[in-house]
Amino acid sequence: MAITNSYIQEKLTEKFGEQVTNFEETYxxxxxxxxxxxxxxxxxxxxxxxxxxxxxMTDLTAVHYPNQTGRELTVVYHLHNLVENxxxxxxxxxxxxTPDVFTASKLFEAANWMERETFDFFGVNxxxxxxxxxxxxxxxMDYFPLRKEYPLEDQxxxxxxxxxxxxx
Amino acid sequence: MDHHVKLPEGSxxxxxxxxxxGPTHPATHGVFQNILELxxxxxxxxxxxxxxxxxxxxxxxxxxPLYQITPITDRLNYCSSPINNMGWHITCEKLLKxxxxxxxxxxxxxxxxxxxxxxxLICNSIVGVDSGAYTGFLYVMQYRELIYEIYEEICGxxxxxxxGRVGGFERNFNATAFxxxxxxxxxxxxxxxxxxxxxxxxxxxxxxxxxxxGISAERALNYGFTGPNLRAAGVDYDVRVHSxxxxxxxxxxxxxxxxxxxxxxxxxxxDQEMWQSLSIIEQAYKKVQDFKGxxxxxxHADVPEFYLPKKEDVYTKMEAxxxxxxxxxxxxxxxxxxxYQSVEGGNGELGFYxxxxxxxxxxxxxxxxxxFIYYQAYSELTKNGMLxxxxxxxxSLNLIAGELDA
Numbered sequence: 001m002a003i004t005n006s007y008i009q010e011k012l013t014e015k016f017g018e019q020v021t022n023f024e025e026t027y028x029x030x031x032x033x034x035x036x037x038x039x040x041x042x043x044x045x046x047x048x049x050x051x052x053x054x055x056x057m058t059d060l061t062a063v064h065y066p067n068q069t070g071r072e073l074t075v076v077y078h079l080h081n082l083v084e085n086x087x088x089x090x091x092x093x094x095x096x097x098t099p100d101v102f103t104a105s106k107l108f109e110a111a112n113w114m115e116r117e118t119f120d121f122f123g124v125n126x127x128x129x130x131x132x133x134x135x136x137x138x139x140x141m142d143y144f145p146l147r148k149e150y151p152l153e154d155q156x157x158x159x160x161x162x163x164x165x166x167x168x
Numbered sequence: 169m170d171h172h173v174k175l176p177e178g179s180x181x182x183x184x185x186x187x188x189x190g191p192t193h194p195a196t197h198g199v200f201q202n203i204l205e206l207x208x209x210x211x212x213x214x215x216x217x218x219x220x221x222x223x224x225x226x227x228x229x230x231x232x233p234l235y236q237i238t239p240i241t242d243r244l245n246y247c248s249s250p251i252n253n254m255g256w257h258i259t260c261e262k263l264l265k266x267x268x269x270x271x272x273x274x275x276x277x278x279x280x281x282x283x284x285x286x287x288x289l290i291c292n293s294i295v296g297v298d299s300g301a302y303t304g305f306l307y308v309m310q311y312r313e314l315i316y317e318i319y320e321e322i323c324g325x326x327x328x329x330x331x332g333r334v335g336g337f338e339r340n341f342n343a344t345a346f347x348x349x350x351x352x353x354x355x356x357x358x359x360x361x362x363x364x365x366x367x368x369x370x371x372x373x374x375x376x377x378x379x380x381x382g383i384s385a386e387r388a389l390n391y392g393f394t395g396p397n398l399r400a401a402g403v404d405y406d407v408r409v410h411s412x413x414x415x416x417x418x419x420x421x422x423x424x425x426x427x428x429x430x431x432x433x434x435x436x437x438x439d440q441e442m443w444q445s446l447s448i449i450e451q452a453y454k455k456v457q458d459f460k461g462x463x464x465x466x467x468h469a470d471v472p473e474f475y476l477p478k479k480e481d482v483y484t485k486m487e488a489x490x491x492x493x494x495x496x497x498x499x500x501x502x503x504x505x506x507x508y509q510s511v512e513g514g515n516g517e518l519g520f521y522x523x524x525x526x527x528x529x530x531x532x533x534x535x536x537x538x539x540f541i542y543y544q545a546y547s548e549l550t551k552n553g554m555l556x557x558x559x560x561x562x563x564s565l566n567l568i569a570g571e572l573d574a
Contacts, residue, residue, distance in 0.1 A: 026505055027505065056389055058392070058508075058510075058519060058536060059521060061534040063531075064532075082410075085411070087508070108390060109390045109392070109545070110390065110391050110392025110544070112544055113541065117540070121226070134219075135218060135219060136574070137219060137222065145227060150227075151231075152228065
């Protein structure tokens with residue numbers, strides 16, 4: 001029996017009640033969120049519950065929404081039940097001043113580097129991570145480059161001396 | 169297992185050696201740094217440092233319209249760029265709800281499977297090189313060359329292909345492309361057979377690869393392995409079968425699986441996948457030939473908002489010129505939404521997580537890069553093994569630095 005998105009939603013609501021919200025189905029994939037304190041509980045439930053068993057972590061990343069005060073950073077998990085072949089997307093929001101989220105690396109080895117990457121680019125502090133340090137950028141870097149306050153260089157800027165860049 | 173010389177009590181000599189392998193080393197094919205703690209030739213522990221060729225693709229993508237992102241995807245796994253390009257275009261099509269014609273799907277499959285063959289060919293022949301057999305590598309290179317010539321006929325470039333458009337291809341395949349494809353289909357099976365004969369039952373090769381770099385299915389799944397590396401451990405997960413894209417459901421092929429997840433099984437799985445890819449290409453070519461009349465000329469979907477108009481029209485017609493500019497500047501409307509689309513890349517599930525806020529560029533684009541995810545396991549795979557086996561393990565995982573560092 002293939003599990004449907006409405007079944008997953010039902011199961012989660014049954015277990016977590018008000019704590020799981022914003023269920024939506026975009027392009028066939030179920031997406032929902034929970035408070036960040038619940039992220040491990042939800043992941044563990046999805047992992048252990050025999051009828052769900054989302055035991056494969058496809059992807060983990062973050063998104064920065066600077067205009068959502070108090071919910072600036074989202075950690076996005078993509079999980080996959082390989083047996084039933086169902087995917088889902090799970091989000092937790094955190095504010096940017098205390099971006100503490102529990103690590104999923106105890107549950108999924110795959111999350112280890114993906115969380116390091118997310119820390120590296122967004123500064124999400126994964127509590128309990130065994131080795132939370134930068135992975136792609138240099139250790140000396142003191143900012144989180146994928147946050148929206150760091151725009152790429154404006155290509156129309158005119159204050160640069162072209163001669164210095166070999167275009168004179 | 170403890171064979172090394174015991175030093176006298178209180179000796180200040182260290183029993184292990186620290187070896188810095190990489191970032192550039194002739195034995196590692198790409199920019200990888202491993203700091204190894206060695207006991208003789210045996211690896212006690214290791215630490216990987218990545219990011220030497222990090223180019224901030226995800227940041228770059230945030231200010232590029234759709235078509236300017238395609239060349240970025242080229243530079244992920246550059247051994248099979250067309251798969252990345254098409255994966256990206258398929259992601260855009262999913263967001264834009266574009267339905268591609270069947271002929272486009274089949275042509276794409278031909279190119280994607282050629283790319284898979286060239287990817288696996290490099291990987292397997294490099295495993296050969298690392299275990300001391302150079303001949304196979306040089307022998308199969310001419311067929312990778314032929315594959316690159318086919319790309320060249322279709323898009324004009326060879327390695328970083330930037331092939332295709334949202335909705336299809338930039339031009340129809342010409343007769344030369346099909347002739348080269350026929351030549352490939354005719355000659356390559358013999359070469360692949362001979363390549364297999366050189367290695368598969370070769371005593372030395374088997375001794376080097378068997379029981380090295382192995383991983384169990386449970387660990388592989390927990391580590392997020394996908395693609396041939398996961399299948400070698402015995403899990404038959406293949407994106408082409410599980411979430412078919414580009415009409416893969418129309419094709420008849422098997423998913424080869426291994427058992428032990430070691431280097432030898434990874435080699436065998438890739439070898440078998442090349443045979444399957446050949447069969448898929450043959451089926452696809454046959455289906456392409458079956459189109460008659462106007463259908464046989466279709467090479468893109470009818471989406472003027474996203475498919476670039478013909479160059480001669482751009483130079484002569486006002487409408488086409490306007491569309492050309494609008495598309496290049498990303499001024500055509502993209503719906504708001506979040507999509508995740510994955511394709512079976514050369515070395516695993518290549519995913520695109522695309523968040524659009526309706527602007528001209530993605531709000532956020534994340535690449536699920538299989539290499540990055542399974543390089544984490546390298547430390548575990550090589551622990552207590554020989555240094556020379558670790559080199560083979562690195563090759564047989566098909567680690568591509570460009571994809572790893574994004």
